[in-house]
Amino acid sequence: MRYRSQRIAYAYFAVALFLYGLQLAFGMLSAAKYLGPDPLIDILPFDVTKAIHTNLLIVWVLTGFMGAAYYVVPEESRTEIYSPRLAYWQLGIWTVNGVVAVVGYMFGWTEGNKLLEQPVPVKITIVIVMLMFLYNIFRTMMKGGRWTTTENVLVAGLGLAALLYLPALLQFHNYTVSIFYRWWTIHLWVEGVWEMVQAGLLAYLLIRLSGADREMLEKWLYVIVGLVFIAGIIGTAHHYYWVGVPQYWLPLGGIFSARVQLALFAMAMWAYFAMRRSGFSHPNKLAIHWTVGSAIYTAFGAGLLGLAHTWPSVNKWTHGTLITPMHGHSAFFGAYVMVVLAVVTYAMPHLTRDGDEGRESTLGYWAFWLQAAGMLGMTMAFATAGIAQTYLERIMGLGYLETQLKIQVHFLMLIGAATVFSVGAACFIWDFFRQRPIELFGGPGPEVDADRPAPEAVLT
Amino acid sequence: MTKRQTRLFFIVGTLVFAGIFVGLTVDSHRQFGRLTNADLITADVSAGKDVWHDNNCINCHTLLGEGAYYAPDLTKITQHRGVPYLTAFLEDPSRFYSEEQYRRLMPNPELTDREIEQVLAFLDWVSRIDNQGWPPRPILVTGSRFAGVEAGARTADAASDEPVALGQTLFSQSPATCSACHSTAPGVQLAGPSLAGIGTRVATLLAEGGYGGSATTAEGYLREAIVQPSAHLVPGETFSAEGRSFMPDNYSQLLTDEQVDHLVDYLLTLR
Numbered sequence: 001m002r003y004r005s006q007r008i009a010y011a012y013f014a015v016a017l018f019l020y021g022l023q024l025a026f027g028m029l030s031a032a033k034y035l036g037p038d039p040l041i042d043i044l045p046f047d048v049t050k051a052i053h054t055n056l057l058i059v060w061v062l063t064g065f066m067g068a069a070y071y072v073v074p075e076e077s078r079t080e081i082y083s084p085r086l087a088y089w090q091l092g093i094w095t096v097n098g099v100v101a102v103v104g105y106m107f108g109w110t111e112g113n114k115l116l117e118q119p120v121p122v123k124i125t126i127v128i129v130m131l132m133f134l135y136n137i138f139r140t141m142m143k144g145g146r147w148t149t150t151e152n153v154l155v156a157g158l159g160l161a162a163l164l165y166l167p168a169l170l171q172f173h174n175y176t177v178s179i180f181y182r183w184w185t186i187h188l189w190v191e192g193v194w195e196m197v198q199a200g201l202l203a204y205l206l207i208r209l210s211g212a213d214r215e216m217l218e219k220w221l222y223v224i225v226g227l228v229f230i231a232g233i234i235g236t237a238h239h240y241y242w243v244g245v246p247q248y249w250l251p252l253g254g255i256f257s258a259r260v261q262l263a264l265f266a267m268a269m270w271a272y273f274a275m276r277r278s279g280f281s282h283p284n285k286l287a288i289h290w291t292v293g294s295a296i297y298t299a300f301g302a303g304l305l306g307l308a309h310t311w312p313s314v315n316k317w318t319h320g321t322l323i324t325p326m327h328g329h330s331a332f333f334g335a336y337v338m339v340v341l342a343v344v345t346y347a348m349p350h351l352t353r354d355g356d357e358g359r360e361s362t363l364g365y366w367a368f369w370l371q372a373a374g375m376l377g378m379t380m381a382f383a384t385a386g387i388a389q390t391y392l393e394r395i396m397g398l399g400y401l402e403t404q405l406k407i408q409v410h411f412l413m414l415i416g417a418a419t420v421f422s423v424g425a426a427c428f429i430w431d432f433f434r435q436r437p438i439e440l441f442g443g444p445g446p447e448v449d450a451d452r453p454a455p456e457a458v459l460t
Numbered sequence: 461m462t463k464r465q466t467r468l469f470f471i472v473g474t475l476v477f478a479g480i481f482v483g484l485t486v487d488s489h490r491q492f493g494r495l496t497n498a499d500l501i502t503a504d505v506s507a508g509k510d511v512w513h514d515n516n517c518i519n520c521h522t523l524l525g526e527g528a529y530y531a532p533d534l535t536k537i538t539q540h541r542g543v544p545y546l547t548a549f550l551e552d553p554s555r556f557y558s559e560e561q562y563r564r565l566m567p568n569p570e571l572t573d574r575e576i577e578q579v580l581a582f583l584d585w586v587s588r589i590d591n592q593g594w595p596p597r598p599i600l601v602t603g604s605r606f607a608g609v610e611a612g613a614r615t616a617d618a619a620s621d622e623p624v625a626l627g628q629t630l631f632s633q634s635p636a637t638c639s640a641c642h643s644t645a646p647g648v649q650l651a652g653p654s655l656a657g658i659g660t661r662v663a664t665l666l667a668e669g670g671y672g673g674s675a676t677t678a679e680g681y682l683r684e685a686i687v688q689p690s691a692h693l694v695p696g697e698t699f700s701a702e703g704r705s706f707m708p709d710n711y712s713q714l715l716t717d718e719q720v721d722h723l724v725d726y727l728l729t730l731r
């Protein structure tokens with residue numbers, strides 16, 4: 001850590017990981033309800049646990065992104081964060097807002113719009129917090145005046161994420177029109193600007209970890225992000241299948257979703273070749289695992305498994321079955337969970353008292369492999385359940401309820417794999433919190449040494 | 461390629477495709493009204509949409525295939541089940557499904573009569589949206605098209621012009637989709653009574669008394685059962701309430717006289 005204000009990131013990561021744990025608890029509860037009967041049906045029914053599960057995901061990943069930005073931007077801009085006080089206030093309001101939303105869901109305070117369940121006051125607070133964040137980061141970048149491609153891409157991604165949240169505030173009379181704009185937020189986030197954030201973070205990590213040439217990596221960063229947008233913007237079409245929009249969205253969805261593969265595959269190759277060319281010599285091996293893992297898992301979960309069901313003639317049968325959470329779980333894990341955990345793993349030695357980049361943590365490796373394997377198992381459980389459901393219910397015409405009974409065994413598999421996954425996540429969270437952080441407030445940071453050359457310069 | 465060129469690729473590529481996307485959006489808006497029958501969005505439909513949202517329905521059910529996957533898709537539910545049935549169901553779902561048997565149950569949403577009316581109006585509007593013919597085959601809440609019912613007849617043409625063949629196709633085809641509620645297997649009760657052996661059972665029913673309608677022949681009985689479902693009520697609290705059958709009563713409008721004849725011809729063959 002070269003800049004004192006980078007330690008703001010620790011607080012963000014701590015909140016993010018706490019919410020991550022909570023997200024898994026609600027996920028597990030929701031999965032158990034698939035086995036039924038449900039003793040909590042009148043207290044905490046499925047719709048509540050499921051909404052909390054997905055909302056916590058969005059909140060903690062965004063918290064992780066913001067923490068990552070507070071860590072990355074000072075280094076890229078070679079200056080302290082404009083206002084650390086504002087950053088802590090921002091985190092405080094963000095957390096309180098999140099808690100209010102979760103408790104609200106338990107008491108039925110919801111807008112009941114998938115993934116955008118947040119009631120209006122909560123939504124407005126989210127916008128205000130995002131603006132506080134962007135202001136702080138933007139002022140920092142102005143102060144530094146370096147405007148590196150990596151930080152530009154990262155911050156532009158987060159800025160666009162805030163902008164694209166605005167359609168979520170609109171109310172539409174026509175249900176189909178409201179679906180149409182809901183995806184402007186959700187799809188253009190996760191298959192547009194969040195990918196941009198992911199690519200920006202990967203660029204930062206690859207420069208630091210591999211020591212590969214910045215000019216080279218940033219040149220390709222533009223290509224990757226360009227490919228993501230060229231395919232991803234019109235790729236929104238694959239959410240417009242069968243919801244009452246014009247026919248032409250069907251072929252557009254098929255073609256542009258297939259082109260997303262190109263972008264995600266390019267991203268995996270980009271990470272792999274950057275590492276290969278410059279060697280895996282960085283002492284923080286775990287961070288290398290998470291970084292390369294994220295690029296590869298994205299190509300698999302978001303890419304391949306997305307392609308598996310976005311062709312219209314396939315989707316006609318699989319639409320609205322458990323095939324969708326198959327893709328959803330592995331895509332979110334690969335692209336966003338893993339990249340946030342990569343930044344956390346990379347940054348931790350700089351944020352702890354006995355910071356040692358070469359710290360060998362057995363627990364850390366368990367955390368990586370159990371989560372990667374557990375998620376693969378969950379993906380397979382959803383896939384097998386979804387294939388059986390599609391065949392029995394959609395093709396053979398067995399009733400929904402009878403079909404769900406026949407695929408119970410896959411729900412057992414889901415819970416088994418989810419347990420493995422949760423143990424892995426628990427290892428990660430425990431490994432994080434057992435390390436003593438540096439002094440978070442006041443005092444000089446441990447190594448305020450602005451004259452020290454940037455880490456990449458040491459390695460190249 | 462230099463970094464300047466790749467940056468240009470990113471900026472121009474993004475702008476071009478974002479431009480196309482906005483253009484398509486404008487064009488979609490020109491078509492939404494027609495595709496969704498926007499003129500049929502009454503105050504009740506609108507209020508029903510709010511009931512749908514306020515009760516977080518989408519986090520268990522799917523609608524137009526979107527939502528959670530824990531409860532049945534409701535896109536075409538009002539075409540499969542009549543309003544009286546759905547009203548009785550929403551008043552107390554546990555009367556219709558056993559949690560022991562299906563391992564999950566819809567919690568009582570505790571809606572007022574008015575809210576039920578509104579949410580059903582909303583679902584009925586949704587069921588008429590032109591969504592490229594999805595689902596390709598009816599998605600049943602419960603039961604099956606296996607036992608005694610030909611799977612997959614939804615998109616098939618009738619084997620011949622024979623009235624029985626036409627009726628048989630109609631039985632599992634939309635409109636009508638009788639198979640969504642009636643099985644033809646003995647003892648398999650779906651939302652409506654099993655029709656196994658209906659061709660012979662009707663004669664017994666007419667002969668034994670206890671029949672309140674105005675038909676005198678088996679043909680007459682079946683025709684009446686289709687177009688005036690409440691004329692004679694089959695006993696069972698999940699089939700009717702307050703003297704009204706749960707079966708939709710609009711088949712005289714949905715089907716032509718000829719189609720009703722074909723269905724009757726087909727049903728008479730079930731023995």
